[in-house]
Amino acid sequence: MTSTESLTTFAPVIDAPETLHPTGNLLVSLPELDEHGVCRSIGIVSEAERGVLAAVGGEQGVLAPSVTVDGSAVTPSFTWTRVADWVPHAEASVTGGIVTAEWVAPLSRGGTSDAGVVARLSYRNETDAPQHVDLRWSGQWASTVVHHFRAKQLAVTLATRDDPWTGARAVYAGAERLLLAVSWRPGAGAAHDENAPANGWAVTRSASVAPGETLDLDVYVGVAPEPDGSGATALHLRRRGFDALRADTRAWLSAHGPRFDSPELTARARLNLFFCFFYGQADCLDTGRTVALTSRSPRYYVSGAFWSRDVYWWAFPAVLLTDATRARRVLVASIENAGEDIAQHALYITGGRLYPGFELDELCIPLLALWRYVDATGDRGVVSEPAVQRLFGTFERELAEVFDAELGLYGTMLLPTDDPTDHPFTATNNALVAVALRIVGRLTGDADLVARGEALAERLAEAFVHEAPTEGTTSAPGSGEHRWAWAIDADGEPEWREEPPLSLRTLAYWGVVDETDAAFATTLRWLVTDYAYHYDGPFPGAGAPHFASPSAFDLGNRMLTGNADLGDPVAAFVATPMDTGIACESWHPDTGIAVTGAAMASVAGFVAWTAWADAVGHRQWDDPFPLPGADGSRP
Incomplete structure (x- = not known):
């Protein structure tokens, strides 16, 4: 019997190419934002772990939007664009209105990255009558992985803490040694949903939306090695506000990099x-x-x-x-x-x-x-x-x-x-x-x-x-x-x-x-x-x-x-x-x-x-x- 020994490590073939819209800054990445607006994981780079550390979501990801109008769930078919050639922006016309979503990994005008992500979900009433609209951002942290080449799942305990001091819900990984924490804080007019899944979160906003008016739901996501830092970061982002964070990020992106005739x-x-x-x-x-x-x-x-x-x-x-x-x-x-x-x-x-x-x-x-x-x-x-x-x-x-x-x-x-x-x-x-x-x-x-x-x-x-x-x-x-x-x-x-x-x-x-x-x-x-x-x-x-x-x-x-x-x-x-x-x-x-x-x-x-x-x-x-x-x- 003869055998051939392979001494090469060739590139694996992609069996099912996906349509994804990654974004991020120098501290936090959203590498798997899918065509439905579901963010499957949040990644950071860790010196302690010598690689890329990620909070991986469950079936609905770590951050997913949902819209209900007059009691009926809306399933938008998004069209995707990039604001300032980087920030993902999704928009869909649905029966009775327009749904938009945008995900911003904030940058200051000086280029400093914030350790977090902010996202806005919006619904605009395009009918002639008021509509009752429920907007929701939700997610769950299901597993923790580290990458140096391929993913290795870490056997760490996940815990959840609601922090009245910062107004954020934190989920964090680690027992004897903390590894990573992610905190979610609702924006203006929104609140935490107490029915969130284990090691998960949800922020919601409900209102009657008049014809031609728009309802926004903002969520502020802070990331840190431990929960106090992630909660404080989420609060910091909320203090800045979505509009200011988006404007500064767009300004930095627009001021950097080359442009061509085409x-x-x-x-x-x-x-x-x-x-x-x-x-x-x-x-x-x-x-x-x-x-x-x-x-x-x-x-x-x-x-x-x-x-x-x-x-x-x-x-x-x-x-x-x-x-x-x-x-x-x-x-x-x-x-x-x-x-x-x-x-x-x-x-x-x-x-x-x-x-x-x-x-x-x-x-x-x-x-x-x-x-x-x-x-x-x-x-x-x-x-x-x-x-x-x-x-x-x-x-x-x-x-x-x-x-x-x-x-x-x-x-x-x-x-x-x-x-x-x-x-x-x-x-x-x-x-x-x-x-x-x-x-x-x-x-x-x-x-x-x-x-x-x-x-x-x-x-x-x-x-x-x-x-x-x-x-x-x-x-x-x-x-x-x-x-x-x-x-x-x-x-x-x-x-x-x-x-x-x-x-x-x-x-x-x-x-x-x-x-x-x-x-x-x-x-x-x-x-x-x-x-x-x-x-x-x-x-x-x-x-x-x-x-x-x-x-x-x-x-x-x-x-x-x-x-x-x-x-x-x-x-x-x-x-x-x-x-x-x-x-x-x-x-x-x-x-x-x-x-x-x-x-x-x-x-x-x-x-x-x-x-x-x-x-x-x-x-x-x-x-x-x-x-x-x-x-x-x-x-």
Whole structure:
């Protein structure tokens, strides 16, 4: 009997794509707001738990709206929009009236996040007679989970406390040690419903509504590590009031992030930008510590963990476009958190190895993020930060360990898809090393490092350009065509492969080949004619064994490089449905709907900032990367 041992962890396929409308701020997330307006969970990031901690609702979620008119329950079929490109707004016409709902994770005008959520349910009487209307927000905390990759349910006790001091009902998790608490406080004219389920809550408001008039029900949800803090936060939000909280949040959102000539592109790019900003980094609720992560959504199949490549290559430029001050904090804090493990496959959000394995791209890419921040802001003071200085040392030390003197190249254990390889010397990884060496040299004034980077860049074509195989390709036998190999092994034998997360398409971006080079042109043609994981269809693109469908990585690469061999990539970004408008790892070529990697915040950032790169003409790594003006326009 023989067996095949798998050493890969491929992306799981999404069996039933959903229509969801996530929102949140830097402290609290609502990742599973469904088409009926039911919020299934409330999430926070916990330093103590080293991951994403969530209160998960029962059958009716943790927060759900309901409307009764003249004794009959109303079932609205909502149409969804985004206010200021982020705040979910639902509206439905029903017999006799209009139902609206809005969920706001509050931001101050200065960008500070409140540890809570406010929601408003409204009914407008569209008839000629008064109506008796009952509005209700309700929910139940059914279980508590923590994510570092997948969800682990915690065996904790849930308790409920009504607090007359703050006027809030609190449900909290923990016995000997408190973990998380959520409190609900009704708005003006509303009250707690004493018939709420165990470990649940309900706030209601009833009134006779005259023709043309509107009845509102507001709920204020405070979140903290323990019930006194959550109740006080709910009271604080009530003192501010829904209208003021909504206005400040809308003002901050409207004042941040880029805008494009096309309204459709602006809306799509900003939605992805804000999803990356609020789900790709956060402040821990229990300590305030800033962390970066690939996604804090439980819908992402490896939620609540840190990948250097994901954070610094895909997400960081989007954070920088949104808020340069916050970007500096995220950059320094995440480098400090990762420490000497920054090149390991995946880490816990506060540091330490979660999924070991050396990745060359993850060693180099933080330096590109550093360069981009300095280039965009002019703030060279960040180079003197102790965490950054330690990063320089880690980079040179780790790089020396993977250098092959005979080949003159640098090797990796894992590929940019995080899968193992027996061809460790990859073209794009070595191009990235050449860039990183020049960056460190420029930022530190070390001319020798700059020269090493330039010499490596010049060496790459000699190592990786080989005569193209003809079997199973469109190359004519004996044509002598050459193209870039994905990688070589220790004997110099090529591997003909592609990895969209660090694609062969990006070789010109890294400055190691001219766009007009014949071998590079042959490579680009191969990617759409003979590459085994290229997919044609209405929503075409390249995947990989790790995700066998067209990918957002490929789409972002085409926007970044201005490549139109599959049509206008910016138009494709706007047109592809993906994950309810938010980028996912990969999608079906016929429908454009997510197949793997839903709610992947880092890749949402990637397609947002590469659309901006296309708009401003950023085509190589050291081209200027201008930040948007005060009105979001191109400078």
